[in-house]
Amino acid sequence: GDSVTQMEGPVTLSEEAFLTINCTYTATGYPSLFWYVQYPGEGLQLLLKATKADDKGSNKGFEATYRKETTSFHLEKGSVQVSDSAVYFCALEGRGSYIPTFGRGTSLIVHP
């Protein structure tokens, strides 16, 4: 079955540091890939997505590129802020599937 593997957290950074959160996946066919963010006390919200190989999703300074050859969708940001402190989830959904698969989430803590 489909699976998503994320790096374990927490990831602790100082403000303005570079962020990478690794995500790799296993799936049949060509799934759509997503990053969701969950701020404390809230539900998940979509951060960015990519629907085919070599697509780059971007939003709020975050980026991730759909790499089919390495089955990866790593999340990056050049300069993190304290307000980016949250839990980040990588996810996939197969074409024609109504069942998404989520990674275990990676907690990011950004210090001033």
Next chain:
Amino acid sequence: DTAVSQTPKYLVTQMGNDKSIKCEQNLGHDTMYWYKQDSKKFLKIMFSYNNKELIINETVPNRFSPKSPDKAHLNLHINSLELGDSAVYFCASSPGGREQFFGPGTRLTVL
């Protein structure tokens, strides 16, 4: 206007009780979901439901049952609550094959 709403936001109850959590979406989506998030933030899909098909995660105890009075609502009913049911429960909706829209969550505490 809230796209996906849940009530209540907090639910504290005794073991053995029966409770329901309500969910409504105003996005016109065909598919709705229930998720359980544990204390380590692990997200587990419990049900996927559209007006044609209910897909149940086989690991979910049959004490849990989704009830959909119409396309915009998917309520979660839980019988004989146990301590291990304590978690945050999220409702979500999706137009299918695209992103999920999550509600704010219901924190259930079983004493």
